[in-house]
Amino acid sequence: MARKLNRPRKGASRTPSGIVTLLIGTRKGAFVLKSDRARRAWTLAGPHFLGHIVNHVVLDPRDGKTLLCAARAGHLGPTVFRSTDAGRSWKEAQRPPAFPKAAPGAKGLVVEHVFWLTPGHAAEPGVWYAGVSPPGLFRSEDGGLTWEGVEGFNAHPLRKTWLLGEQEQTTPDGAILHSINVDPRDSRHLYIANSPGGTFESQDRGASWRPLNRGVAADFLPVKDPEYGQDAHCVRLHPLAPDRLYQQNHCGLYRLDRPGEKWERIGEAMPKAIGDIGFPVVLHPRDPETLWVFPMDGGTVWPRVSPGGKPAAYVSRNGGRTWKRQDEGLPAKQGWFTVKRQAMCADARDPVGVYFGTTGGEVWMGASEGERWSCIARHLPEIYSVEAA
Amino acid sequence: MKVSIPSQLRDYTGGSAQVEARGATLAELLADLEQRYPGIRFRMIDEQDAIRRHIKIFVNQHLAHNLNAALAANDEVVIVGALSGG
Numbered sequence: 316m317a318r319k320l321n322r323p324r325k326g327a328s329r330t331p332s333g334i335v336t337l338l339i340g341t342r343k344g345a346f347v348l349k350s351d352r353a354r355r356a357w358t359l360a361g362p363h364f365l366g367h368i369v370n371h372v373v374l375d376p377r378d379g380k381t382l383l384c385a386a387r388a389g390h391l392g393p394t395v396f397r398s399t400d401a402g403r404s405w406k407e408a409q410r411p412p413a414f415p416k417a418a419p420g421a422k423g424l425v426v427e428h429v430f431w432l433t434p435g436h437a438a439e440p441g442v443w444y445a446g447v448s449p450p451g452l453f454r455s456e457d458g459g460l461t462w463e464g465v466e467g468f469n470a471h472p473l474r475k476t477w478l479l480g481e482q483e484q485t486t487p488d489g490a491i492l493h494s495i496n497v498d499p500r501d502s503r504h505l506y507i508a509n510s511p512g513g514t515f516e517s518q519d520r521g522a523s524w525r526p527l528n529r530g531v532a533a534d535f536l537p538v539k540d541p542e543y544g545q546d547a548h549c550v551r552l553h554p555l556a557p558d559r560l561y562q563q564n565h566c567g568l569y570r571l572d573r574p575g576e577k578w579e580r581i582g583e584a585m586p587k588a589i590g591d592i593g594f595p596v597v598l599h600p601r602d603p604e605t606l607w608v609f610p611m612d613g614g615t616v617w618p619r620v621s622p623g624g625k626p627a628a629y630v631s632r633n634g635g636r637t638w639k640r641q642d643e644g645l646p647a648k649q650g651w652f653t654v655k656r657q658a659m660c661a662d663a664r665d666p667v668g669v670y671f672g673t674t675g676g677e678v679w680m681g682a683s684e685g686e687r688w689s690c691i692a693r694h695l696p697e698i699y700s701v702e703a704a
Numbered sequence: 705m706k707v708s709i710p711s712q713l714r715d716y717t718g719g720s721a722q723v724e725a726r727g728a729t730l731a732e733l734l735a736d737l738e739q740r741y742p743g744i745r746f747r748m749i750d751e752q753d754a755i756r757r758h759i760k761i762f763v764n765q766h767l768a769h770n771l772n773a774a775l776a777a778n779d780e781v782v783i784v785g786a787l788s789g790g
Contacts, residue, residue: 388712388747389758390710390712390756390758390759390785390786391712391713391747391748391756391758391759391785392746392747392748392749392750392756394743394746394747407743409742409743411746413746413750413751414751414752415751416751416752416753417752422752423751423752424751424752425750425751425752425754426750426751
């Protein structure tokens, strides 16, 4: 369906000052890192849910105080914790995401972990979406208290085909549904991504879905230009230009301008020695032409660390046509960072601060839109997610 | 009957390591526990009614493999958070 392309509104809704709060999910709990107004001094609080594997902590931008936390413990099943007072107190969801009970004799799906959380449309307060492993989409209409499966995807007759079969837990924690994007113009219009499986679109609030993967490579499959099965690592829709999507994939970095159907490999413009493989892609909150990535080594056995042990972000200011390396302040050598798909973000300040967390438990801030990096927290557990609030 | 609760689940029981619950089967016992301590069952038992990988339930010191195990009023039920790696 064609929608009017919103022209970039560069400079809109700037936030010139204010405290930045980073919500950090780790393998051993959640932490909160809060700045002063200048973003020079940072104070770490936590852990919350010590010992829990926390995949994602997200603030509801619609009320500025509801937080959801996707967690599980090593021994216990997955759940969602919910705070309505900005994290001072937490309650567990009454009905966490769970697949339907299978018919007798049939093998049913079991949620292994809740991986991704996305607040719903601004006009639908209380609506949230969750992506889980094995890949499944869930929706809450009461602020995360109770969750129902989006059966249009979860029970789709082609779901298993799209996802290249049901996978047992693999590297690092099994197949996942992630990157849930809600079109700010239309609450019914959703994008999701699967790793593996690719990107999918729904125009009817999740009742029906279709693959949206043309132009995206899947070098690990024997089929050239498959309709589905790609390994999307992170897909982001720009809130001010919702027809602009960026995708960091297992096989390259892409842009899609709707109503177009074919992704363009903007990673071709990255230096060949670095490549265009990574987990996260981060968008500038006010400029749809600006995005950051954090390349990783996707060669041979997929080390998934900074190429050559020289970590760097790359920024594009023109929608991916050209890229600039940003490594000032980062280790010049022997820096073997892995930055997971939810572990890089930007704040809404002017100039924007860019942040990433590493699997080695460090949080880095890129001041002046990534021009100068400094480590603002260390000695944390393995970091899975960093969200700026 | 008395049910031993592992440390991982004591947030649900107000810190109690041992609680009372009723049921003629393990399934009924877990339903009773859920009624008394909302949320506790799903952390131990998945949506297909299987005991989660790193939870073990012993009835009179015998490992239960599913929820059909019959229980008597004086049985001892011990729930264990089994080793789950690092």
